Amino acid sequence: MARSRSTSSSIRWRYLNPAYYLKRPKRLALLFIAFVFVSFFVWDRQTIVLKHEEELSMLKEEVERLQNELGELKHEGGVSVKKTNVTTKRIDVTKAGRLAADPIEVERREKVKDAMIHAWSSYEKYAWGNDELQPQSKSGVDSFGGLGATLIDSLDTLYIMGLDEQFQRAREWVANSLDFNKNYDASVFETTIRVVGGLLSAYDLSGDNMFLEKAKDIADRLLPAWDTPSGIPYNIINLAHGNAHNPGWTGGDSILADSGTEQVEFIALSQRIGDPKYQQKVENVISVLNKTFPADGLLPIYINPHRGTTSHSTITFGAMGDSFYEYLLKVWIQGNKTAEVQLYRDMWETSMKGLLSLVRKTEPSSFTYISEKIGNSLIDKMDELACFAPGMIALGSSGYGSADSLKFLNLAEELAWTCYNFYQSTPTKLAGENYFFHSGQDMTVGTSWNILRPETVESLFYLWRLTGNKTYQEWGWNIFQAFEKNSRVESGYVGLKDVNTGVKDNMMQSFFLAETLKYLYLLFSPPSVISLDEWVFNTEAHPIKIVPRLAPGEQRKPNGIRVRARKEGRFGGSRT
Numbered sequence: 386m387a388r389s390r391s392t393s394s395s396i397r398w399r400y401l402n403p404a405y406y407l408k409r410p411k412r413l414a415l416l417f418i419a420f421v422f423v424s425f426f427v428w429d430r431q432t433i434v435l436k437h438e439e440e441l442s443m444l445k446e447e448v449e450r451l452q453n454e455l456g457e458l459k460h461e462g463g464v465s466v467k468k469t470n471v472t473t474k475r476i477d478v479t480k481a482g483r484l485a486a487d488p489i490e491v492e493r494r495e496k497v498k499d500a501m502i503h504a505w506s507s508y509e510k511y512a513w514g515n516d517e518l519q520p521q522s523k524s525g526v527d528s529f530g531g532l533g534a535t536l537i538d539s540l541d542t543l544y545i546m547g548l549d550e551q552f553q554r555a556r557e558w559v560a561n562s563l564d565f566n567k568n569y570d571a572s573v574f575e576t577t578i579r580v581v582g583g584l585l586s587a588y589d590l591s592g593d594n595m596f597l598e599k600a601k602d603i604a605d606r607l608l609p610a611w612d613t614p615s616g617i618p619y620n621i622i623n624l625a626h627g628n629a630h631n632p633g634w635t636g637g638d639s640i641l642a643d644s645g646t647e648q649v650e651f652i653a654l655s656q657r658i659g660d661p662k663y664q665q666k667v668e669n670v671i672s673v674l675n676k677t678f679p680a681d682g683l684l685p686i687y688i689n690p691h692r693g694t695t696s697h698s699t700i701t702f703g704a705m706g707d708s709f710y711e712y713l714l715k716v717w718i719q720g721n722k723t724a725e726v727q728l729y730r731d732m733w734e735t736s737m738k739g740l741l742s743l744v745r746k747t748e749p750s751s752f753t754y755i756s757e758k759i760g761n762s763l764i765d766k767m768d769e770l771a772c773f774a775p776g777m778i779a780l781g782s783s784g785y786g787s788a789d790s791l792k793f794l795n796l797a798e799e800l801a802w803t804c805y806n807f808y809q810s811t812p813t814k815l816a817g818e819n820y821f822f823h824s825g826q827d828m829t830v831g832t833s834w835n836i837l838r839p840e841t842v843e844s845l846f847y848l849w850r851l852t853g854n855k856t857y858q859e860w861g862w863n864i865f866q867a868f869e870k871n872s873r874v875e876s877g878y879v880g881l882k883d884v885n886t887g888v889k890d891n892m893m894q895s896f897f898l899a900e901t902l903k904y905l906y907l908l909f910s911p912p913s914v915i916s917l918d919e920w921v922f923n924t925e926a927h928p929i930k931i932v933p934r935l936a937p938g939e940q941r942k943p944n945g946i947r948v949r950a951r952k953e954g955r956f957g958g959s960r961t
């Protein structure tokens with residue numbers, strides 16, 4: 386009996402013995418086919434489930450959008466302040482984050498978020514409502530007229546990182562305490578990129594109309610700056626009284642970057658509130674500059690606001706020139722790359738030809754850099770500020786045909802390597818403010834401070850997004866660690882007076898929270914978090930949603946519906 390039980394059990398187990406199948410190839414084949422079939426079935430089910438989940442979440446978004454449009458239709462007629470449920474049109478930036486599986490990316494992203502929490506809570510504790518925090522003296526300072534620059538600059542970073550409580554506290558301050566009626570001579574450029582840009586971005590992300598109302602308020606106070614004989618704006622304006630002028634040290638001239646870096650914000654504002662006047666003012670600047678645009682697309686940094694022409698001065702992709710070139714490209718992207726904005730792309734491509742004429746290589750290590758120019762002479766100097774250029778060039782490269790596209794992407798990668806070495810070449814591994822290039826010595830630091838600037842990590846972010854090369858994440862991580870080591874103090878983050886000695890200063894620049902930490906966070910986030918197909922970053926790293934551009938003579942009402950404008954003409958004014 387015992388023997389027969391063991392025999393029947395061994396008969397049952399023989400199916401698990403590989404030798405059984407080796408002797409029976411037909412059964413082996415059948416087994417294999419069954420295995421393939423079952424695997425395919427399981428894989429297919431999973432794919433269908435995932436697809437359905439995706440569709441469901443898209444449908445939910447669509448329902449939210451439609452509910453929001455319905456709400457706005459009920460409130461049609463101006464940008465009236467209404468109690469907006471910030472979740473109605475809320476962009477779910479973290480949903481895409483669930484796709485991130487790489488544990489190193491997740492860990493690094495969390496470390497950057499910790500840095501933001503440290504910077505923000507120090508600001509909240511010691512400088513709430515002030516423009517910037519002085520971490521060493523644990524006090525606030527109003528470097529921009531008392532507009533809460535750090536707070537406004539931080540809104541979208543807090544939002545993107547999912548720091549909801551902090552975002553809500555900041556939102557309440559903007560709603561209840563932010564007052565623009567200040568007898569203060571403000572920089573039109575700084576106020577636009579930080580305050581108008583920060584508020585618009587907070588609006589685009591949260592759907593909270595209060596932010597749009599505030600953006601309109603400050604933009605209205607800046608607008609008289611464009612009332613000059615040429616339309617090139619004065620760079621300083623009194624926020625309470627509206628009288629505008631240029632700084633004395635420019636000899637009465639306007640600065641190129643200060644005059645040509647308001648287009649993204651003012652176009653976005655016009656689109657959102659349905660009033661073309663902001664867009665007209667800033668687009669007219671480009672029309673005026675285009676009338677005398679040189680063949681190499683390189684403009685000196687000073688412009689006469691009466692004649693609308695440039696004065697003899699430095700040509701640079703660094704301080705005072707930089708973001709003029711950046712916005713030519715970004716308005717083209719913001720305008721959906723349509724014929725309406727082709728002029729911007731054409732001007733940008735012309736400027737890129739000029740940029741190529743400034744490109745040189747160091748000896749002995751062959752680092753590629755962008756020199757500056759005065760008259761016909763090239764100056765072997767590059768600002769860290771010009772390290773935004775690799776990102777810009779990479780971003781614009783896909784608009785060329787394949788050969789040029791590759792050429793410009795290569796150039797962007799070479800320049801990024803140089804900028805990364807601005808950091809790696811110092812004892813603190815943080816970059817100085819500018820570099821000089823002497824034959825045989827590669828690069829030497831000129832002005833040796835570091836004020837927590839973002840440009841290099843900005844470019845690493847774009848290059849990682851556009852090439853998928855993880856090397857850029859490694860470089861960004863190394864730079865982040867150098868900030869942690871040298872700049873983190875008990876009450877926030879400070880700059881360095883000297884990148885050679887590591888001696889600290891006493892200022893946490895608002896762009897550290899707006900830009901440096903945001904770009905680092907996004908460097909370790911999936912590309913779908915603030916997708917470059919849907920958003921364009923202003924020069925202060927505030928993401929602005931790309932929406933269909935208005936055709937000539939069209940206005941967009943607050944509900945998004947496009948209508949013919951009453952009497953306004955072409956937004957581009959006298960564009961040629």
Ligand code: DMJ
Nearest residue numbers: 708838839840896924925
């Ligand atoms: C920021 O305010 C902006 O990025 C601007 O375009 C240049 N300077 C700072 C950061 O360095």
